[in-house]
Amino acid sequence: MASATPTASAEGTVALEYDGKSLSLPLIQGSEGEVGIDVAQLRNKTGMITFDPGFGNTGSCRSAITFIDGERGILRYRGYPIEDLAAKSTFLEVAWLLIHGELPAGPELERFRRETTYHSMVHEDFGRFFEGFPKDAHPMPVCAAAVGALATFYQQPETEQSIHDSVVRLIAKMPTIAAYSYKHSLGQPFMYPKNALDYCSNFLHMMFATPCEEFVADPILAKAVDLLLILHADHEQNCSTSTVRVVGSSRANLFASIAAGISALWGPLHGGANQQVIEMLDSIEAEGGDVRAFVDRAKDKKDNNRLMGFGHRVYKNYDPRAAILKNACADVLKAKGLASRQLEIAMKLEAIALSDDYFISHKLYPNVDFYSGIIYKALGIPVNMFTVMFTLGRLPGWIAQWIEMRGDPDTRIARPRQIYTGATARAYAPLEARGQ
């Protein structure tokens, strides 16, 4: 499974002055002009390391998959603007694009559609695996456990063919696993996938159908799910993607690496934020709908409340995905004849925050999670499944990044250093000498 090889050319050096000495560090330049200082020889040559908690200034790899310009609000997959992909493509096409580097030709897309359709069932024994979880289990750890467990069903040695099979199985089975985790929480029977349906209609079928009556997925809602998945499909070296790469750098298999990514995505500061946005909007409404008061609390450093769905490590401008979703939100609600008090509150919050000095000076804008939860609610997706939807979308991005990492000759097992701040060497204290 080949993907475009990341390239970057060296463009000059910078000099590091220390202790009266000088070290010349090479510069690396990317295809969009970003420049990195290559510090690979730093510790060898100087005994010093870099210190960058949260890795905000650290490039961990070269990558040819996704380009983000956070200052200008630009997001592109393999060079294609997210706006074009959202308007013209389907999730399966985007998944192929991310993994293979090019949009699929007709026969390639048809083969991919067939493969991901005909691998969507899970082994019956695997279905029973869900029974062990408590009924109130959050579906994210259930999904992480289930994806990790796929590695026990597919234990072939790693070859190009077995990686291809794992990719197909993951993309095909993820909607089934996601829907099973939901059905388990309801105590309803699992619904088998239906091969006649497209990817997102099939997911809605497995989520909402029961064996007792006919269910027809609404094409407007299936299209909205497809859009949401496209918008979430990759976002360069974010927390969960870096996790997938770090785990995969130890040569852990694709299933194990993706399971780790799902766990990283579960955190409230990452994929869990859309659930928190809905909870925030609900609590604002429950407290009388005073949007201004909530914005003031979010600015107060003594108050732990942040404006959820606002701010981003990379975007210091309007997140382009949020702009697309804001319009989609209004369209879906209109097409379904639904009113959303949450959308009203969200738009008020956005208007106040975007004209407030604090949010302007901190460059805090709505991110993708600000509107995604509102659409999910309109689609009938329960709140605790929101992050699972994010997982469905992010899967091809994680896969593409894992494959790129494995093929990159610069990949080494991820192993950061630290600045040790603990006790220096001291004599062991016997128990009787340790006091109370």
Ligand SMILES: CC(C)(COP(=O)(O)OP(=O)(O)OC[C@H]1O[C@@H](n2cnc3c(N)ncnc32)[C@H](O)[C@@H]1OP(=O)(O)O)[C@@H](O)C(=O)NCCC(=O)NCCS
């Ligand atoms: C996304 C997020 C984790 C990015 O974090 P980060 O890059 O580490 O930025 P920081 O947390 O250091 O924030 C920088 C400053 O903005 C403030 N800030 C960031 N997000 C804020 C928010 N949502 N509401 C209020 N203040 C916020 C911080 O308090 C900090 O202020 P200070 O410099 O005056 O101390 C952060 O913006 C956040 O928590 N947002 C809400 C959660 C969310 O929507 N996550 C989804 C991300 S897709």
